Amino acid sequence: xxxxxxxxxxxxxxxxxxxxxxxxxxxxxxxxxxxxxxxxxxxxxxxxxxxxxxxxxxxxxxxxxxxxxxxxxxxxxxxxxxxxxxxxxxxxxxxxxxxxxxxxxxxxxxxxxxxxxxxxxxxxxxxxxxxxxxxxxxxxxxxxxxxxxxxxxxxxxxxxxxxxxxxxxxxxxxxxxxxxxxxxxxxxxxxxxxxxxxxxxxxxxxxxxxxxxxxxxxxxxxxxxxxxxxxxxxxxxxxxxxxxxxxxxxxxxxxxxxxxxxxxxxxxxxxxxxxxxxxxxxxxxxxxxxxxxxxxxxxxxxxxxxxxxxxxxxxxxxxxxxxxxxxxxxxxxxxxxxxxxxxxxxxxxxxxxxxxxxxxxxxxxxxxxxxxxxxxxxxxxxxxxxxxxxxxxxxxxxxxxxxxxxxxxxxxxxxxxxxxxxxxxxxxxxxxxxxxxxxxxxxxxxxxxxxxxxxxxxxxxxxxxxxxxxxxxxxxxxxxx
Numbered sequence: 498x499x500x501x502x503x504x505x506x507x508x509x510x511x512x513x514x515x516x517x518x519x520x521x522x523x524x525x526x527x528x529x530x531x532x533x534x535x536x537x538x539x540x541x542x543x544x545x546x547x548x549x550x551x552x553x554x555x556x557x558x559x560x561x562x563x564x565x566x567x568x569x570x571x572x573x574x575x576x577x578x579x580x581x582x583x584x585x586x587x588x589x590x591x592x593x594x595x596x597x598x599x600x601x602x603x604x605x606x607x608x609x610x611x612x613x614x615x616x617x618x619x620x621x622x623x624x625x626x627x628x629x630x631x632x633x634x635x636x637x638x639x640x641x642x643x644x645x646x647x648x649x650x651x652x653x654x655x656x657x658x659x660x661x662x663x664x665x666x667x668x669x670x671x672x673x674x675x676x677x678x679x680x681x682x683x684x685x686x687x688x689x690x691x692x693x694x695x696x697x698x699x700x701x702x703x704x705x706x707x708x709x710x711x712x713x714x715x716x717x718x719x720x721x722x723x724x725x726x727x728x729x730x731x732x733x734x735x736x737x738x739x740x741x742x743x744x745x746x747x748x749x750x751x752x753x754x755x756x757x758x759x760x761x762x763x764x765x766x767x768x769x770x771x772x773x774x775x776x777x778x779x780x781x782x783x784x785x786x787x788x789x790x791x792x793x794x795x796x797x798x799x800x801x802x803x804x805x806x807x808x809x810x811x812x813x814x815x816x817x818x819x820x821x822x823x824x825x826x827x828x829x830x831x832x833x834x835x836x837x838x839x840x841x842x843x844x845x846x847x848x849x850x851x852x853x854x855x856x857x858x859x860x861x862x863x864x865x866x867x868x869x870x871x872x873x874x875x876x877x878x879x880x881x882x883x884x885x886x887x888x889x890x891x892x893x894x895x896x897x898x899x900x901x902x903x904x905x906x907x908x909x910x911x912x913x914x915x916x917x918x919x920x921x922x923x924x925x926x927x928x929x930x931x932x933x934x935x936x937x938x939x940x941x942x943x944x945x946x947x948x949x950x951x952x953x954x955x956x957x958x959x960x961x962x963x964x965x966x967x968x969x970x971x972x973x974x975x976x977x978x
Contacts, residue, residue, distance in 0.1 A: 503530040504596050508537070508589060508603040509574075510611075512632055512745035513559045514705050515566045517670035519630035524602040525572075525674035532677060533596060534567050534574040536560060537585035538690035542610070545581075546878070547870040550695040551840035555874050556744050558703035560689050566705065571678035576689040582614040590618065593625050601625055604632035604745075607785055608878050609795035634782050635749045636662055638789035641782075648790035650893040655786075656779050660764065663753075670750045698839045701740050701874060708741040712752060716759040716771075723770035730832070730843040731916035736774065737841070739875035742781070749778055777844075784883030787893060794882055797863050799891035803974035804898075807966055810859040818953055819854050820868060822921075825952035827934055828908030829853045831921035838921075840874035845911055851888035852902035857959040859966055862889035890967070898967045901960050908934040924948045 507524040515521060524532050543553060564574040577592070579585040593601055601622070605615065619627050631637035641659050642648060649655035688694075715736045719726070726734025741747040753775070757763060760771035788794050799805060817823075822830035822837065832846035842850075847869075854865045866885040870876045886892025890900075912918055915933030919926050924947065925936050932939035940947045 504598040505530045505532050506593055506598045506601045507534045510606055512604045513563045514746050515673040517748045517751050519632040520602040520604045522671045532572050534572050536576045538578045539581050539585050542581040547867050549871050549873055550693055551874040553692050554695045555697055559744055559746050562704035568681040568683045570676050578690045586614050586618040602628045604630050607789050609792050638786045652783055652894045655783050659779055668750050670754050705746055708746045712755050716755050720774055721770045724773040728845045728911050730846055743875045743877050784879040788879045800893050801891050803971050804891040806973040807970035809861040815858050816860055823950050825950040826904040827918045829904050831918045834921040836872050840872055848888055849907050851885055853904050855889045856901040856963045857954050859963055905934050
């Protein structure tokens with residue numbers, strides 16, 4: 498009787514690539530093994546987590562590209578739709594049994610629900626060998642700790658320890674696996690999973706080839722000026738690779754290795770554009786490490802507990818004005834309209850609009866966090882939560898709560914001629930540069946009626962109101978204790 502062929506399952510999640518994929522590479526080590534790729538779509542869980550329709554569409558586009566790439570290697574991709582993570586994990590176990598699989602390979606996800614799903618699956622796996630890998634970060638969570646063995650709560654010492662460890666770690670990227678037989682024919686007559694297809698900005702082309710091309714181009718042509726250009730929203734100064742990192746079309750190792758290949762001495766020049774971009778990659782790591790160390794961050798809780806006692810403004814009209822780019826502050830409104838139309842926003846603008854929502858309108862940061870997730874093509878829980886808690890002064894290493902961005906001076910500093918503002922607010926196209934950040938002053942002086950709202954709050958007064966609200970929240974927390 499002939500021996501049954503060994504069968505390996507590779508379960509794709511937010512790692513939609515064949516290059517530098519630890520789980521896929523390991524599943525393919527045995528040249529005799531039959532390898533089957535699987536993906537579980539979980540629409541109800543995505544809805545519960547507020548994942549945007551843009552990101553789901555982008556995920557599907559890249560899943561189609563992945564299926565084609567795997568087919569060229571002789572590996573089929575099976576996509577199964579299940580309502581939620583619990584159903585997905587059960588289906589994986591059932592499918593493994595049906596295929597007489599010997600082993601299941603996957604790359605770890607670090608969010609609370611995803612971790613609970615994987616823990617349950619491991620307990621239920623019995624004779625199925627589980628091989629889980631840390632693939633989504635340069636360094637795994639819980640490996641960069643302070644002298645007490647605890648997670649850092651301030652970014653700068655974390656970065657120092659992180660870089661020291663990174664230089665001693667093998668971060669080389671893995672090549673794509675060898676072909677395992679004849680290419681498979683793929684018929685793409687139906688979507689791999691049902692979803693409402695949403696228009697995506699043409700700047701985000703699906704597939705590894707497009708992502709790697711953008712990475713190479715950025716590291717060769719724009720990273721040198723990144724430190725200077727990254728805060729100017731009217732120019733193409735950022736990498737715009739975050740959507741690819743979010744769904745795993747690129748790995749952070751690929752980013753680091755390409756950056757270092759083009760800038761071999763980057764660690765010796767902390768003021769360089771290359772080091773500044775590496776710094777952004779490390780912020781991404783910092784926020785994910787925090788999520789694992791402090792699981793309450795996955796439950797919409799602030800890191801600084803006393804901020805739970807702040808009395809927020811619950812006005813739906815104020816929130817709608819912010820969402821729709823109708824606040825009367827041009828840089829805020831232009832940024833929100835960019836988000837609503839493209840699903841992406843320049844990082845400096847993310848800080849400005851977040852500060853405005855929390856510190857000028859005194860609206861709960863969690864409403865902004867959830868709205869961002871509902872719109873962003875690059876939304877991830879760790880980075881989105883970390884950014885919002887930084888802006889709201891509720892998180893670790895947050896901006897001090899008494900430091901409040903002035904939306905007018907922020908606009909003057911980072912869009913001095915109003916180039917970005919005029920692109921997204923065509924109703925202000927005739928306003929002179931001098932007045933573009935306070936258009937109603939010009940309109941009043943020239944007796945012109947603008948089709949643009951007057952500022953919804955006075956920033957100076959709003960700042961005082963916010964300071965008082967935070968101080969009162971701190972006082973109230975002491976009373977409770």
